[in-house]
Each structure stands twice: as C-alpha cells, then as structure tokens.
Amino acid sequence: MTVRLALVILVDAAGRVLVQLRAPDARVAPGLWCLPGGHVEAGETPLVAARRELAEETGLEPEGDLRFVDHHVSSGVERFVFWGRTSADESRLVPGEGAALEFAALEASTWDGRPFVPQDADILGRFRPVEPAVVEVPQWQGSGAREPRRLATGARLMARMLTELPRTVEVTDLPGTARAVRAQLPGGYAVTIGGDCSVDLSPVAAARERFGEDLAVVWFDAHGDLNTPESSPSGAFHGMVLRALLGEGPAGLVAGTPLTPDQITLVGTRSLDPEEERFIRRRGIRVLGPGEPVTVDRPAVYAHVDLDVLDPSAFPHVGFPEPGGLSVAQLTGALRGLRERSGLVGAAVTEFMPDSPEVDLSVVRAVLDAL
Template sequence: MSQVTVVEVPQWQGSGSATAERLVEGAGLLAAMVPNAALRQRVDIEDGDTPADLAATADRVRAVIAEAREGLVVTVGGDCGVELAPVSAAIDRYGERLALVWFDAHGDLNTPASSPSGAFHGMILRALTGEGHGELLPGRAISPAMVVLAGARDLDPGERDFIVAAGITHATVADLADPAVLVDAVAATGATAVYVHIDLDVLDPGTFASVGTPAPEGLQSDHLLKLVTALTERFERAGLGITEYEPGRPEDQALLAPLVAALVASAS
C-alpha cells in the first residue's frame, strides 16, 4: 500500500446548488474519513474575508500537489471544480497513458455558452478536454477518447451531443452492473493508468441524499466500491477525487465513512 496525501479543498463557489456552502463542512468531514494519511493539506479558499476566485484556488491546489510526496493523492471537495489541478497534474505525469473515469450523475460537459446554470461544476469535465474559460483550463488537455463517463443519468442536450460528437464512452448505471464492462471500456482506450473522480451524487439518493443535485436511480455504495476496486486492480492509480458532499443526514455520514476508507484503501 502506497502512502496517501489528502488535499482538502472546501470550494463551494463553483457549485450551482442552493445549499452549496455546506460543501465547506463536507470537505472537512471527507478529509477526516481518510485513515492513516501520511500528509494532510487544507487549501485556503479565501483572500482575507473574500472568497478566492476559482482560478486562484486552482493555483493553490496545484502548488500543494506539486509538493506532495510519492504515493496516492486523494483530493476531497468541495464542488467538482476542485479536480482541475489534480487531474491536470495526472495528465502531465502520465500523458496518453492516462484514462479519466468520471463517476457522476451529471455530465459536467457544458461550456459557458451551453450551461443552463453557469456553474463551473457543470463544466469541469469539458474544461479538462480543453474547452471552457481560459483561466480554468488545464495546461494539457485530455483527449475525450480517454474519458469514461460512469453512472451519468441527468444530461443536458448539449452534453449529449458532445458525448456523441467527441466519442466519449458513456457507461450507464445499467451498463455498470458488470464491473468488467467498465474495466473493458478503460482498457479499450489503451490507458495503463487511471484517475478516478467520484461525485457522490452518482449514488442513489434513496440511500445517500447528502448532495446538492441528486438524481434518482443511481449506484449503491457497495457496488461503487466494487467498480473502483476492479479499476485499481487492473490499472496504475493516478489519483482519486471525492467531491460534492453536503452533510445533511446522520445516516449518510454513517454510510460514507467506511466507504471513503475502503475507496482509498482500494486505490492505494
């Protein structure tokens, strides 16, 4: 098992949720759920009494990751936009050997022009492919062919069009019943390393509801763990991100704590 660095990014400004400020508490709770971390770093999201802009926060995350020790970096949010710097670092390190598996109820594939909400957490995956706000793009984009969207079920029309046009692999909840389908989808990209992003709204809100934008008919927590474990048993682990926890119900925290610990263990 490799050593683990936890990077806590309590960013809420990129979320379109009406209760987004709960993400600050959620990030702290997620970070505390990661056991036996060799290093823990909390990224400041404010400039004095003023919330920092998203680009400034991304720069701070980038600096923390650059100083991280060898081993697995686990980034906990905060909204999905906190993944800009961690995924960028993985792209820089692994290049064309990297696949990005994006567990999310939503596509996060809008541009500023197509987004219904204007919220960056709905644009972050598109940004990682090289399209979006100039200050919120990676230094090196990932090819859409190396992206696997997993568990998405609430997609905007523009996102559906982009998935088809760009050739993004979309594994639905039904597809994911067999973990081999996901492993095969990543293998088909030619990747040898995988970065796993988890927006907790990929889970079914009937069993986990502490998210800002729930969508019905999602994954169960034990099956999510099976899927991630299947990936990390086959591919080199390039990083793990866990995002969008808005604490609300005690039973959700009770479900999440062992899940986070198991996810990190499977990836490290």
C-alpha cells in the same frame, strides 16, 4: 519486439527498498541489479503480473495492495512499476522461479561496492515510495447548489475520516490546489477531497501532465460536467470542469495539456443537458450505466467520484440527486476493481452536502475505504 516488465519496489519495515541481484537476462538487460519482478505474460494485466512475479521471485505476498507508481518505455523495454510493503527481513526472502540470487536492503545507489547501472539508479531515485496524502479543498464557489457552503462542511468531515494518512494539506482555491498537488506529492498518490467538482481541475491536469496518453480518467458522476459558459443553464463551473479538462472552457481554467475523449469514461451519468449529449456523441466519449463492468485499457487510472453518482435511496446528501444511480456496492466494487486490476494514480471524492451534524457517514466511509 518490446519486452514488458512488471517491477515492484518492495519496502521493508525500516522503509528501505529491497533489491535483488538477478541472473542475467539477455532479452532485457544483462547483468543488471533489479527490483523484484519480471515479465508480463500474455493475457495478464501489469498488476496481476507484478503480484505473481513478486511471489515467484521472493516467496512473499505484499501487505495490502500494490500501488501503481509509473509506466516507462525505453530501449525496447516497457516497465510498469508498483510498490508495496513487507515486514519480512532478508532471511525470509526465498528464491523462486525468477532465480533470485541474493537480496539487499538498499538506502543508496550502491551495495557491497557494486554500483547500479543508470536505469536502476533512476528507478530508485524517481520512485522511492511516499505515503498517500490528502488534499482537502473545501471549495463551494463553483457550485450551483442551494446552500453551497455545506460542501465545505462535507469536505472537512471526509478529510477527518482519513486521519490515518500521515499527510494532509488544506487549500481554499484552485491555484492553491495546483500548488499542493505538485509540491506535496512528487511521485505520490493523492486523494483530493472536495468541495464541488471543480476541485478536481488541477489534480486531473497534473495526472495528465505526468502520465500523458497512459492516463485514463473514470468520471463517476450523475452529470456530465461537460458544459461551456455558453451552454450551461446555471453558469456554475462545477458543471463545466470535465469540458475544461478537454480543452474548452472559461479563460484561465482550461487545461494546458487537454485530455482526449478516448481517455474518459463516464460512469453512472444520467442527467445531461442537450449540448452535453451532442458533445458526447460527437466526440465518442464512453458512458457506462449501473451494472456495467468498469474497465480501462490504460496503465494509469484517475477516479473522480461525485457522490451524486449514487442513487438517492442509498445516499441523498448531495446538491443534485438524480434517480437511477449506482448502489453503494456497485460504486465501491468498481473502485476496488480499478485499484486492483489497473492501479489508481489519484482519486477525488466530491459534492458531499451533510444536512445535519448527525448524518450517517457509513456510505462515505465505504467509498473512501475503496480508494
């Protein structure tokens, strides 16, 4: 029998990881030092279990959302790891139902002379939290839109709206995006800002390599982005990027470790070329329309947002508007639901084409705030 655990890396105001010495539990690992957390009960998502266990173990609610960090299975134990912040000091950590005996603020792998066992030292070493980062990619060359350079302007406007995040890196090509994702974000969470949809090729591929079959990709887009060079009416790569992530596409742009069709959910997709329709039916890719609940059954979720998923009456500032799209409330509600129920491990917002310096940015702000 596999024991399912939800662990929380709780960080104090000084940035130290708070760790508890728990009563031994023979079903899990006797005598271990543990991060706050415990068992995932029947019917719970890992995120719900993490919040419940954190409250029971420490008497604390995290400040803001818990952020998903990793999923790991070893020796009959399945761990879901999250992290959050607290301004409380050790004096406010209250033992609860989890029989928390004592708490320590750790900066090394030992405390009071007692070493961590390898599993816990590994958790702290691999999952010490980092701040989210913005990868700004003002690329427009993959687009088939008229006046595609406006995509670069849209990317810069969105990136400026995320100045509260301490790390921003700007890159101008797909290889540069791959390097930025891997070098800037070890174990972290990236918001990629485009540019056209092709900017998400490297971030999704990196998430696939890191999380494997645990990854779900939710593709919010009016279009399928599932063409090949042979089937594409426009020849523009932004209409091929998801097909390339599935292992088919132009040489040099195909993912090394492709996604599988059951890892993908298309949301709000309503304008498909004939080959894309055939491919979706043949491969069994799930498609959800406006108003349908957006749920996934995997512990790691990547959200791709092409702003043309929105109905043009709500947001017309895209290259290829299509009627019948999502409302702003439907999109932001779906994103918040994925973040709260499943845990986002990455996201991208793309295809913003402002047509004047005075464009209303409130819709874009709402989408970014939902991530």
